[in-house]
Amino acid sequence: MSRSMIIKGGRVVDPGQGIDGTYDVLLDETGIIEVAGGIDAPEDAVEIDASGLIVTPGLIDVHVHLREPGEEHKETIETGAHAAAAGGFTAICAMPNTDPPIDDPATVGFVKAQGERVGATRVYPVGAISVGLEGTQLAEVGEMVQAGAVAITDDGHPVMDSGLMRMALEYSQAFGIPVADHPEDLGLSGEGVMNESLVSTRLGLRGKPNASEDIHIVRDLLLAEFTGGRLHLQHISTTYGVEAIRQAKARGVRVTAEATPHHLLLTDEAVDGFRTDAKMNPPLRSAKDRAAVQEGLADGTLDTIATDHAPHHYDEKEQAFDDAPFGIVGLETSLGLILTHVVGKGIIDLPTMVDRMSRAPAEAFGLPGGSLTPGSVADVTIIDPAVEWTIDRELFCSKSRNQPFDAWELRGRARCTIVGGRIVFERN
Amino acid sequence: MTRTAPSLGKDLVGLERLEPDQISTILDTAEPFKEISERRIKKVPVLRGKTIVNLFFEPSTRTRVSFEFAEKRLSADTVNISSSGSSVVKGETLVDTARNLEAMKIDMVVMRHGSSGAASFLADRIPSSVVNAGDGGHEHPTQALLDMLTIRDTLGRISGIKVCLVGDILHSRVARSNIFGLLKLGAEVAVCGPRTLLPRGVEELGVSVFGRIEDAIEWADVLNVLRLQFERMKAGYVPSLREYNRVWGVSSARLDAAPKDLVILHPGPMNRGVEIDSDVADGPHSVILNQVTNGVAIRMAVLYLLAGGVPEAAEAAKGGGES
Numbered sequence: 001m002s003r004s005m006i007i008k009g010g011r012v013v014d015p016g017q018g019i020d021g022t023y024d025v026l027l028d029e030t031g032i033i034e035v036a037g038g039i040d041a042p043e044d045a046v047e048i049d050a051s052g053l054i055v056t057p058g059l060i061d062v063h064v065h066l067r068e069p070g071e072e073h074k075e076t077i078e079t080g081a082h083a084a085a086a087g088g089f090t091a092i093c094a095m096p097n098t099d100p101p102i103d104d105p106a107t108v109g110f111v112k113a114q115g116e117r118v119g120a121t122r123v124y125p126v127g128a129i130s131v132g133l134e135g136t137q138l139a140e141v142g143e144m145v146q147a148g149a150v151a152i153t154d155d156g157h158p159v160m161d162s163g164l165m166r167m168a169l170e171y172s173q174a175f176g177i178p179v180a181d182h183p184e185d186l187g188l189s190g191e192g193v194m195n196e197s198l199v200s201t202r203l204g205l206r207g208k209p210n211a212s213e214d215i216h217i218v219r220d221l222l223l224a225e226f227t228g229g230r231l232h233l234q235h236i237s238t239t240y241g242v243e244a245i246r247q248a249k250a251r252g253v254r255v256t257a258e259a260t261p262h263h264l265l266l267t268d269e270a271v272d273g274f275r276t277d278a279k280m281n282p283p284l285r286s287a288k289d290r291a292a293v294q295e296g297l298a299d300g301t302l303d304t305i306a307t308d309h310a311p312h313h314y315d316e317k318e319q320a321f322d323d324a325p326f327g328i329v330g331l332e333t334s335l336g337l338i339l340t341h342v343v344g345k346g347i348i349d350l351p352t353m354v355d356r357m358s359r360a361p362a363e364a365f366g367l368p369g370g371s372l373t374p375g376s377v378a379d380v381t382i383i384d385p386a387v388e389w390t391i392d393r394e395l396f397c398s399k400s401r402n403q404p405f406d407a408w409e410l411r412g413r414a415r416c417t418i419v420g421g422r423i424v425f426e427r428n
Numbered sequence: 429m430t431r432t433a434p435s436l437g438k439d440l441v442g443l444e445r446l447e448p449d450q451i452s453t454i455l456d457t458a459e460p461f462k463e464i465s466e467r468r469i470k471k472v473p474v475l476r477g478k479t480i481v482n483l484f485f486e487p488s489t490r491t492r493v494s495f496e497f498a499e500k501r502l503s504a505d506t507v508n509i510s511s512s513g514s515s516v517v518k519g520e521t522l523v524d525t526a527r528n529l530e531a532m533k534i535d536m537v538v539m540r541h542g543s544s545g546a547a548s549f550l551a552d553r554i555p556s557s558v559v560n561a562g563d564g565g566h567e568h569p570t571q572a573l574l575d576m577l578t579i580r581d582t583l584g585r586i587s588g589i590k591v592c593l594v595g596d597i598l599h600s601r602v603a604r605s606n607i608f609g610l611l612k613l614g615a616e617v618a619v620c621g622p623r624t625l626l627p628r629g630v631e632e633l634g635v636s637v638f639g640r641i642e643d644a645i646e647w648a649d650v651l652n653v654l655r656l657q658f659e660r661m662k663a664g665y666v667p668s669l670r671e672y673n674r675v676w677g678v679s680s681a682r683l684d685a686a687p688k689d690l691v692i693l694h695p696g697p698m699n700r701g702v703e704i705d706s707d708v709a710d711g712p713h714s715v716i717l718n719q720v721t722n723g724v725a726i727r728m729a730v731l732y733l734l735a736g737g738v739p740e741a742a743e744a745a746k747g748g749g750e751s
Contacts, residue, residue, distance in 0.1 A: 197629055198628070198633070201633065202444065203566060204544040204563075204604055205544050205564075205565070207627075209628070273548070274545030319549075322542075322545075323543060
């Protein structure tokens with residue numbers, strides 16, 4: 001029998017059970033044992049004083065690029081898993097656009113084993129929808145699920161072939177996994193490098209219009225409705241996209257969707273000055289779109305907050321805007337940004353944040369965790385809501401630094417990250 | 429007038445960030461430099477001992493030659509680097525190219541690059557002055573300055589003049605620099621072309637939009653006719669060059685129907701018979717070759733000012749006229 005742990009006197013927020021109050025949490029490596037006031041812990045239990053802190057089911061990020069195998073100069077599963085733990089995440093889902101891509105059971109098994117070897121945050125592989133992410137032939141979905149894949153996606157690339165997307169939504173149903181899609185009509189976004197707007201016009205940069213995302217979202221929703229498959233739409237950034245998902249949910253379509261911290265907080269004005277650290281796909285959009293994403297997060301149209309953590313080496317971002325790759329890192333900034341600028345500004349309350357960052361992502365991807373009910377995995381995040389800190393890219397655990405929030409002053413961050421009853425990260 | 433004209437700072441990246449005063453200063457400073465090119469010995473020692481690198485990542489003949497004349501007539505030492513045959517095509521990054529040049533102790537870089545923002549990228553990373561000779565679809569400030577100087581020469585002023593830019597506004601750095609510069613100096617600006625080649629939100633920059641060239645001609649005092657690149661047809665922005673000429677081409681028949689004579693500019697190189705007909709390009713209202721002449725004077729003025737030259741001293745700096 002493993003040694004137990006008691007987290008005493010914190011504000012326990014577990015939206016799945018409707019808990020928000022001061023309690024103790026007793027757990028061991030096999031799972032959560034009890035949440036109650038004044039628990040008598042075994043004498044040898046490790047005691048964590050959580051007074052003044054917030055205790056939540058472990059945070060989960062379903063959209064992370066770990067770059068291994070193939071681009072280990074940007075990130076490895078080890079550095080990514082430690083960055084996740086430092087950001088308060090107990091589980092992350094690794095996107096398959098590696099080199100080679102995660103499109104067969106062997107590569108799925110490799111990523112899973114690397115994650116277990118590191119022993120920090122749990123790493124769940126996501127398999128490719130198509131062989132080689134080429135968008136033509138369905139990958140071995142069943143084999144990949146057996147090897148440990150929790151979902152499929154061609155993320156980075158949209159599935160442009162509607163016939164293939166239909167196939168994926170139908171075929172995946174046998175395995176109970178969601179099909180995640182990066183919604184973008186490539187014919188419309190063309191060679192765009194930012195939002196198509198007054199800003200792109202001023203800067204002379206090629207634009208991706210909202211319509212390129214909207215059309216693909218609507219197509220995917222129609223296919224999900226038609227097939228009955230489980231659809232997960234990634235990084236929603238447009239006003240109409242949010243509205244289309246809202247309407248589809250009202251019709252009973254099985255769809256979940258993401259909002260990223262950067263689409264919740266920034267607009268395309270952040271690109272001004274040709275800042276490659278504000279270059280990502282989908283691009284930062286207008287203030288109206290940002291408000292729609294916030295509203296969608298608040299009313300549950302957008303189920304999960306996901307970072308789309310996309311590490312790039314500094315050389316790669318140190319180029320002319322057109323030549324720099326898309327994407328920013330987010331694992332170590334997400335919680336602080338959301339606490340300060342989303343919860344702190346009253347856009348959502350704390351229990352809703354925990355829902356969007358823990359319960360909902362666990363449900364969407366069928367992962368253990370997301371709750372502190374007895375018997376659940378012992379994955380817990382302890383948050384210090386009052387600590388003030390400043391984002392400094394030089395202090396990241398991630399191998400990469402690319403993000404536009406440097407020097408932002410935040411309030412609140414993870415104090416302690418517990419995975420399977422073991423402390424994998426602790427900050428004093 | 430004793431007021432000191434505003435300095436340009438270290439670089440000339442674009443006109444969007446310049447104050448109207450700074451733009452006027454460049455135009456005024458170009459005036460005395462025009463005369464140097466008329467001399468038998470076309471050389472003054474204003475930039476003697478300065479080293480200038482012309483770094484061209486995109487092919488260019490006219491802009492590069494114009495800069496080179498300006499530099500040589502001011503006695504600068506110049507080196508030309510173009511993308512073919514240089515380490516640029518061997519995979520060296522822009523940052524490394526810049527640092528290597530810097531290590532050879534240069535004073536200025538004149539750069540043409542295919543990516544928007546490349547000029548400010550370079551300017552932020554090296555202590556030498558950077559002159560943007562065109563960055564992607566962003567800005568081409570010296571072209572707009574020479575266009576404005578030509579308009580001022582021809583019509584006596586810029587404020588209140590109606591200028592319409594015609595053609596591919598979407599991809600055009602010339603159009604952006606003209607819009608920013610002309611508006612700052614009080615001109616009225618319009619754009620005209622197929623909607624596929626007009627950028628989103630262009631009206632919000634403060635310009636009018638004409639879908640029909642006939643309406644633009646009726647409105648304008650000046651047409652600045654932009655080159656239509658053949659690749660635009662391949663990419664589907666216009667169905668054919670022939671159709672483009674029929675619908676948006678500037679022809680003498682269209683100009684004859686206008687209520688007044690228009691001044692015709694073109695930044696070159698021209699596609700005769702596509703965006704502009706030969707009888708217009710070679711006609712009495714074309715100032716296209718004046719633009720080329722003014723280009724050298726404008727570039728001399730920019731180099732002089734960035735090198736720390738004082739506008740008021742330009743006349744003296746170039747020495748007396750030849751007798």
